[in-house]
Amino acid sequence: MKLAVNGQQLARTYSLPEVLDVLTGFGVDAIELWPANVGPKPGITLSSPEEAERWEGRDLEATAALLQSRGFSVACVTLGFWAAPVCFASGGASAFTEALRGAVDAAVALGSKLVNCYSTGIPLKLFGQAMRPAAAYAAERGVVITLENEAHDESGPPASVRKIADEIASPGFGTQYDPCNYYHSYVEPYPAAYEEIQPHIRYVHLKGGCRYDARQTGVHKGSVMRDSDRDHIGYVPLPEAAFPIEAIVRRLKKDGYSGFVTLEPHVPPAALLEFYAIEIPYLRGLLES
Template sequence: MKLAISGQVFAGTLNLEHTLKTISKYGIDTIEIWPGNITPLEEDVCPDAYEGRDIPAAKKLLDEYGFKVSAVSMSAAFHKVISADLDKYAAALLYAVEVAKTLGAQYVNHYCYNLSLEISPDLERIKKAVTPATRFAEKEGIILCLENEAHDATQTPEGMLHILQAMDSPNFKTTFDATNYYQAGQESFPYAYDLLKPYIAYVHLKNGCVYRPELGHSEKSKGAVMTGSLAPNYIYYPPLPEGTVNMDGVLARLEKDGYTGFCIIEPHTKPELAEHYLQVETAYVRERGYF
């Protein structure tokens, strides 16, 4: 398995050079890129897409610092304007595949959200939004990885499986985020993992529990409302070894099942706490001997 760190926590706060320097302090030379990690070339640039950003300059910096890109993450499904126009969304996702090719990434992490908010997937709408990028990815050898979220049609493992089977492409897989399934009140491990194992191409590592400020939980690591059986609580994101989700079990099964892809540490906290999380979480996964 290969270890990388998500640049999301630093997006819009640190420039890419500072972000790479920060990540390298933890002995990591691979980053998951987000739109906000790349310098905009214009004033009015969408925070969730790559159009209007200086991709060549980002590539130059990555090369200078000896960094690889695990994946390009594209969050335009959360952008109301882009996701309301399926042709516009399809173009943004296709461009993210182009960016991945330029930056040398094999994966594009993306989302469903506004494309299908109900628990039952709107397959026609999803297919229209993602098929052009999927066909392009098939030609370029890049894998589109749909990440599960707690507030859309991917909130249940069954919903995710339905989408993956409907897409029926070797280049359309899933990002497995056990804590996002927990946020949706689902059994993230072992059930969701076992159900989706043939489709897992990319893994996000974070942990969660119910937000309880009376127990000292900082608002800086408070997430969105939970769904399913855990609603209407809010999720809290503690460092990786300190949450409810069985991350030891997830990592052990990935190793046992021969997973050789990326595991991405993604601190869900404010930038000022990010380095504390990175210190704890990189030490935690290395102590297990998988990286």
């Protein structure tokens, strides 16, 4: 398994060259890229909400050259979190399919075999309609699109993720496994959720989750994550997660998973470096043991 870091949180504070500087300082040479990490092509303005979530029009050539010069690989290319609802609002399922195809093209241009996406804001039934042609396109290009399970939409229950993956049944489609997101959806992340979706796992995210309690000290609250009617979502360093990180990594190894495991602490920008200093050596030790 290979260690990577998610570029989403870093994009709030750093340009892509600065992001690479940060990761190099921690000995990391693989990144998950989001549209926010990559600027537009010269002469192009990407200003609409939909353009902000998509990959079309971004300067992939310059980005690929930068990554190569810095010795970085791209673990995954992620479509924006709100891509599904904004695309459906503008053009229905076909618009979301085209956005997924654009992300596949970006992955190919950047040397990645993975595209990650979300069903946030739309029913999984509509997600499946858009995904089937996109998954076929991805398979033709040697890419897999993964659905990331989220805490508060229809991808929260692992049985729903397993069902949509079984229905699409394409080599170009699988699921991401994010145990923290399952934990925050009130599902046992391991072993229950893992075993439900294991045949379809193609990518892994890790972050340390807990139930946020304002009375606690030393707990960084990442965001309320649309859960105003539930316990607040809290985040702690990976070794302190409320679910068994070490057991999860051992099981992934046992089951032959050899892809990227990407860190993505959901904490305020000021806390990111503090978390990396704890989490990167910890996870590297687990992956290399």
